[in-house]
Amino acid sequence: MANAFDFELVANDQVTATIHRIDEAVKKLVPQLDKTRDGLQLGGNESVEGLDSINDKLQGMGQFAREGVQFIGDLVPH
Known part of the structure; x- marks a missing residue:
């Protein structure tokens, strides 16, 4: 006999809006980090590698x- 699990997922526009704000904030930081990285190139390869790591994480x-916005959008019925 199989187990059945019932659950309710509640998502609203606030979740999507919050994820959009995070995404926009990250997009705004990337060009600034690129500019900073270019300015620090005289500081040696170690500085550039550190900024590359931060840039990759952002x-x-x-x-x-x-992906979170897409996932939530897939869960919400149309």
Whole structure:
């Protein structure tokens, strides 16, 4: 006999709006980090690698935010 699980997922426009705000904030930071990285290139390869790591993490956050919006959109009936 199979187990049955009932659950209710409640999502509203606030979740989507919050994820959009996070995504936009990350998008605004990326060009500033690129500019900072370019300015620090004289500081050596270590500085650039550190900024690349931060930039990659922020881009990852933006990607997760976009995927989260898509996931929630897929769950909400049309």
